[in-house]
Amino acid sequence: MYDVSAVRNDFPILSRQVNGKPLVYLDNAATSQKPQSMIDALVDYYSRYNSNVHRGVHTLSMEATDAYELARQKIATFINAPSPDNLIFVRNTSEAINLVAYSWAAANLKKGDRVVSTEMEHHSNLVPWQHAVAEAGAELKLMKMAEDYSLDLSELDELLTPQTKLVAFTQMSNVLGTITPAKEIVAAAHRVGALALVDAAQSVPHIAVDVQDLDCDFLAFSGHKMAGPMGIGVLYVKSEVLEQMEPFLRGGEMVLEVTYEKATWADLPMKFEAGTPSVADSIGLGAAVDYLTALGMDNIRQHEVELTTYALERFKELEEVTTYGPTDMSIRGGVVSFTMGNVHPHDIGQVLDQAGVAIRTGHHCAMPLVRSRLHLPATARASFYLYNTEAEVDALIDGLKTTSRFFGDASSRRS
Amino acid sequence: MQAPDGLDDLYQDIILDHWRSPHNQGALEHPHLHGEGFNPFCGDQIDLTMTLGEDGRINDVGFVGQGCSISQASASMLSDQLKGKTLDEAEAFVRMFKGIMQGEEVSDELEEEIGEIAALQGVKNHPIRIKCALLGWTTLQDAISEYRKTAS
Numbered sequence: 001m002y003d004v005s006a007v008r009n010d011f012p013i014l015s016r017q018v019n020g021k022p023l024v025y026l027d028n029a030a031t032s033q034k035p036q037s038m039i040d041a042l043v044d045y046y047s048r049y050n051s052n053v054h055r056g057v058h059t060l061s062m063e064a065t066d067a068y069e070l071a072r073q074k075i076a077t078f079i080n081a082p083s084p085d086n087l088i089f090v091r092n093t094s095e096a097i098n099l100v101a102y103s104w105a106a107a108n109l110k111k112g113d114r115v116v117s118t119e120m121e122h123h124s125n126l127v128p129w130q131h132a133v134a135e136a137g138a139e140l141k142l143m144k145m146a147e148d149y150s151l152d153l154s155e156l157d158e159l160l161t162p163q164t165k166l167v168a169f170t171q172m173s174n175v176l177g178t179i180t181p182a183k184e185i186v187a188a189a190h191r192v193g194a195l196a197l198v199d200a201a202q203s204v205p206h207i208a209v210d211v212q213d214l215d216c217d218f219l220a221f222s223g224h225k226m227a228g229p230m231g232i233g234v235l236y237v238k239s240e241v242l243e244q245m246e247p248f249l250r251g252g253e254m255v256l257e258v259t260y261e262k263a264t265w266a267d268l269p270m271k272f273e274a275g276t277p278s279v280a281d282s283i284g285l286g287a288a289v290d291y292l293t294a295l296g297m298d299n300i301r302q303h304e305v306e307l308t309t310y311a312l313e314r315f316k317e318l319e320e321v322t323t324y325g326p327t328d329m330s331i332r333g334g335v336v337s338f339t340m341g342n343v344h345p346h347d348i349g350q351v352l353d354q355a356g357v358a359i360r361t362g363h364h365c366a367m368p369l370v371r372s373r374l375h376l377p378a379t380a381r382a383s384f385y386l387y388n389t390e391a392e393v394d395a396l397i398d399g400l401k402t403t404s405r406f407f408g409d410a411s412s413r414r415s
Numbered sequence: 416m417q418a419p420d421g422l423d424d425l426y427q428d429i430i431l432d433h434w435r436s437p438h439n440q441g442a443l444e445h446p447h448l449h450g451e452g453f454n455p456f457c458g459d460q461i462d463l464t465m466t467l468g469e470d471g472r473i474n475d476v477g478f479v480g481q482g483c484s485i486s487q488a489s490a491s492m493l494s495d496q497l498k499g500k501t502l503d504e505a506e507a508f509v510r511m512f513k514g515i516m517q518g519e520e521v522s523d524e525l526e527e528e529i530g531e532i533a534a535l536q537g538v539k540n541h542p543i544r545i546k547c548a549l550l551g552w553t554t555l556q557d558a559i560s561e562y563r564k565t566a567s
Contacts (some may be wrong), residue, residue, distance in 0.1 A: 113525075344482055344483035346544075347460075347485075354421045362458060370458075371458075377458035377459075402419055406416050407431075
């Protein structure tokens, strides 16, 4: 294990105050904070070798290109991709999934086909498929959430018909923390000849992910949730699938030869990276991967399991609070969604903010799950990362006790 | 219990009273005006119904909703003051409240006129909550606009 107090010193933002209190940052499922080494990588790029990539013969361009491609190599190693050429840099998970929807699905989904997803998706892995099936005349079917907040696989065999072309699912729910049996779902998809897309936005930052072990065809994640910069994300695509795909965006950087009439495409993965890429952010993500690798993903996971276990235990002290998500920590990440009697999450978040505690309130970009399955207008959500501490969980619980007392008094005043 | 430090301007007793026991609860059966407001940011919802008397003035108001204390208290306070207003007056009332939320000075006369609603002035110190406070009011504006469209 690592020394959490030493790790905290790596993140400059964690020493700031909010409303006169030390910041307790528990909104990591929305975005994580950044270590100094990642920030330095961005500053170093812009200070020393900012240049466009893949074209100039001058020193700066070669340095920038080398650093950009080294970052791709580091990230490929991090998820155990066979080659860096399997990785396409995009802005974020949503863009990665849209790339698959516009490139692969537009060419391969036909009338009568089926896409299977789940009830616990973030909008980014639901809305693109709603559109893709509507365009193709295909249908979208969903795996259900079970009573214990796990993913219900009991209907999987019926859902996976020979018409199923794609199974697109989250590896970790951003609302419930549920970790899905990704390897099992991928194998089931392949048995009926469907491809499998894994939304790994919440999993890659928190657990060791091996794309070759999962055997998935697509895997998408964002840099900013894993100590990297905003504006950079990754789509991994298996080689034999990628080779069959047409470009999503066309223009500069992605071509081999252009005449006034037509163009041919650059080699993979540049064929899918039209225009000047976000070079600094890619290099920053490479630095973030270095940071996570040095700590060890298994250590990070163990830290978050211990912290979440502690948090769930302390939540039990709050009678009026209900938490949502699996109780089995082997299938749960460091996410705790909760409600507090008739006190709206927005009011909870406001009181906590006054105590320096940052949580998320609302539907967490999973409106159907929160409203139609949990039957809630909104929840409050605390989500942990590698630098959070038990003392911060204590600050959360103290803040919730204050919230409860204050609104409890207010609600009993008239009754 | 005293509001947590720094929040006493937001969570005033009168606001919490309206949150606990909102006034004019329910949906009117045959409303002349109907508006539905939704704030996707936090999931707040307001359903507002009103009837007009023969003199064209609002003679009954009902609202149902769910959401944070500020959105529901603000809608409750608004509903108290709508009865007897013409639609023009109601629209001017909405403009007045939006002005307050945008930081316009509230004169003593205005403070007198708006009564309990003055307690919502603290919301403007918490910009992210302004949308919550406005939800009932924008729903009212939408209902009036819709009514004018279909009535003309």
